[in-house]
Amino acid sequence: MPDNSLEWHKILEIDDNLTEGFVTDFYFKSKKYLCFYFEGEFHVVHEKCPHNGAKLSLSGFNPMNKTITCPLHRYCFDILSGKLLSGADACHLEKLPVRIHQGKLYLGTPRPWWKF
Numbered sequence: 001m002p003d004n005s006l007e008w009h010k011i012l013e014i015d016d017n018l019t020e021g022f023v024t025d026f027y028f029k030s031k032k033y034l035c036f037y038f039e040g041e042f043h044v045v046h047e048k049c050p051h052n053g054a055k056l057s058l059s060g061f062n063p064m065n066k067t068i069t070c071p072l073h074r075y076c077f078d079i080l081s082g083k084l085l086s087g088a089d090a091c092h093l094e095k096l097p098v099r100i101h102q103g104k105l106y107l108g109t110p111r112p113w114w115k116f
């Protein structure tokens with residue numbers, strides 16, 4: 001049964017040569033997101049750090065252990081789960097829903113109430 005609580009937006013064409021550790025960024029409705037490909041799945045998170053809103057720089061991305069470290073206070077997050085691995089305050093990366101359809105990656109966003 002399809003999930004009618006989300007609407008889906010195409011964010012990128014999937015390259016046939018996609019490899020483990022692929023990373024890119026994209027804008028959606030004026031906000032920037034980071035997109036990672038690990039273990040056969042895409043993982044999309046906001047570019048803003050959940051701690052205090054700094055930009056999660058791709059320079060803090062570690063493909064070997066699948067983590068990203070914020071450049072401001074050095075909080076480190078697991079990309080696959082979104083969990084905080086090191087840092088003082090309780091926070092985590094919010095992973096956004098994605099799905100693949102006909103070679104394209106779609107981002108799911110809450111459907112506005114007026115579209116039900």
Ligand code: FES
Pocket residue numbers: 049050051052053054070071072073074075087
């Ligand atoms: S703003 Fe990212 S760790 Fe503080």
